[in-house]
Amino acid sequence: MSQISRGLENVFIKTTALTYIDGDNGILRYGGFDIDDLVEHTSFEEVIHLMLYGDLPTKVQLQRLKTSLNEAYEIPQQVIDTIYSLPRESDAIGMMETAFSALSSIYGEMWNKNTNKETAIKLIAKASTVTANVLRAKEGKKPVIPESSDSFARSFLSASFARTPTNDEVKAMDAALILYADHEVPASTTAALVTSSTLSDMYSCVVAALAALKGPLHGGAAEEAFKQFLEIGEPERTEEWFKKKILEEKSRLMGFGHRVYKTYDPRAKIFKRYAQKLSERSNEARKYFEIALKVEELGIEKFAEKHIYPNTDFFSGVVFYSLGFPVYMFTSLFALSRTLGWTAHVIEYVEDQHRLIRPRALYIGPLKREVIPIELRG
Numbered sequence: 001m002s003q004i005s006r007g008l009e010n011v012f013i014k015t016t017a018l019t020y021i022d023g024d025n026g027i028l029r030y031g032g033f034d035i036d037d038l039v040e041h042t043s044f045e046e047v048i049h050l051m052l053y054g055d056l057p058t059k060v061q062l063q064r065l066k067t068s069l070n071e072a073y074e075i076p077q078q079v080i081d082t083i084y085s086l087p088r089e090s091d092a093i094g095m096m097e098t099a100f101s102a103l104s105s106i107y108g109e110m111w112n113k114n115t116n117k118e119t120a121i122k123l124i125a126k127a128s129t130v131t132a133n134v135l136r137a138k139e140g141k142k143p144v145i146p147e148s149s150d151s152f153a154r155s156f157l158s159a160s161f162a163r164t165p166t167n168d169e170v171k172a173m174d175a176a177l178i179l180y181a182d183h184e185v186p187a188s189t190t191a192a193l194v195t196s197s198t199l200s201d202m203y204s205c206v207v208a209a210l211a212a213l214k215g216p217l218h219g220g221a222a223e224e225a226f227k228q229f230l231e232i233g234e235p236e237r238t239e240e241w242f243k244k245k246i247l248e249e250k251s252r253l254m255g256f257g258h259r260v261y262k263t264y265d266p267r268a269k270i271f272k273r274y275a276q277k278l279s280e281r282s283n284e285a286r287k288y289f290e291i292a293l294k295v296e297e298l299g300i301e302k303f304a305e306k307h308i309y310p311n312t313d314f315f316s317g318v319v320f321y322s323l324g325f326p327v328y329m330f331t332s333l334f335a336l337s338r339t340l341g342w343t344a345h346v347i348e349y350v351e352d353q354h355r356l357i358r359p360r361a362l363y364i365g366p367l368k369r370e371v372i373p374i375e376l377r378g
């Protein structure tokens with residue numbers, strides 16, 4: 001009998017030079033560079049170069065890439081209108097899917113080895129415009145196109161909040177963009193790959209990926225994790241909440257557990273450091289960070305023996321909240337960053353390893369039955 005791998009666990013669908021994960025030892029590298037080093041010493045734009053061109057850029061290459069991004073923030077007025085025509089209470093990722101569908105009908109060009117990387121760079125810039133405007137539409141604000149600047153994170157924050165962000169805010173946003181940029185082939189990237197395997201266009205790949213990212217078991221977990229902290233409300237209520245929700249009702253602890261990491265997610269450690277630093281700016285944020293620390297302690301105490309530890313979504317919400325983003329935007333912020341991983345993987349697949357992805361399902365229904373005409377079916 002054929003082997004079924006539930007959840008495609010341990011199935012390898014491509015080779016990659018993009019991202020290396022050692023799930024037992026909590027190691028994550030992009031193109032051979034440790035994630036800590038990249039966050040410490042590089043910018044999101046440098047990581048874009050690394051992912052798309054295979055190495056960190058020289059100064060000249062970086063400047064060229066920044067110019068390409070700055071020149072691509074513009075999106076057609078019809079797409080802006082589409083975003084703002086949706087009800088304000090619409091789901092933020094749903095709004096991004098709608099915007100990217102509209103973009104795919106305009107920019108859905110054929111794959112071309114000579115232009116795929118430029119297409120990806122334009123798509124990433126436009127994702128910044130879409131994400132900032134999803135926030136602004138939901139907040140009842142006017143449309144804004146991000147302005148050119150020395151930093152993708154700075155342009156994005158300025159457009160989102162229509163104010164000049166501090167350098168600390170830009171650094172934290174930049175770190176979040178790097179941390180979420182890629183993670184090999186999780187559900188969303190796999191959805192993008194399946195789509196690319198039919199030679200559908202790159203924007204459509206992002207629509208498919210967004211749809212998969214939204215779920216609470218994947219990108220939606222950052223919102224769900226933070227909602228736990230909101231529900232707890234006060235640090236001294238944490239133990240009571242944990243006992244009732246997690247131990248008695250056996251709810252999943254959101255922001256904990258991972259298919260590949262069987263130890264602490266290295267990204268969660270870095271997000272935790274930024275959460276600690278940024279949350280010092282407000283009492284509310286500080287309170288949620290304290291609650292997160294207590295939940296983390298109880299979660300590790302309970303689940304470590306099953307190798308279930310905090311994942312990247314556990315502390316990222318405290319960072320985004322401290323930056324001023326509403327909880328409903330957390331998954332969209334993840335998506336903005338992950339447009340890099342999605343496009344880099346589909347390019348790697350289509351250019352070097354392309355084949356239609358078409359698995360099988362093992363049939364277990366009745367082998368053969370005769371149709372009884374409806375009048376005789378009783």
Ligand SMILES: CC(=O)SCCNC(=O)CCNC(=O)[C@H](O)C(C)(C)COP(=O)(O)OP(=O)(O)OC[C@H]1O[C@@H](n2cnc3c(N)ncnc32)[C@H](O)[C@@H]1OP(=O)(O)O
Binds near residue numbers: 253255257260313
């Ligand atoms: C960016 C990201 O996508 S990171 C992941 C974000 N998702 C979350 O934080 C949601 C919470 N976590 C989870 O649901 C899971 O850990 C997943 C889906 C991420 C990965 O889990 P999988 O590898 O598919 O494991 P699976 O769902 O089969 O669970 C295995 C066992 O661990 C338990 N488990 C896994 N995660 C958790 C959790 N967060 N809380 C409680 N129990 C958990 C399951 O109940 C199951 O227990 P059992 O064997 O006694 O039935």
Ligand SMILES: O=C([O-])CC(=O)C(=O)O
Binds near residue numbers: 182185186187218
């Ligand atoms: O790898 C996964 O399955 C999920 C994840 O952490 C990510 O996409 O960042």
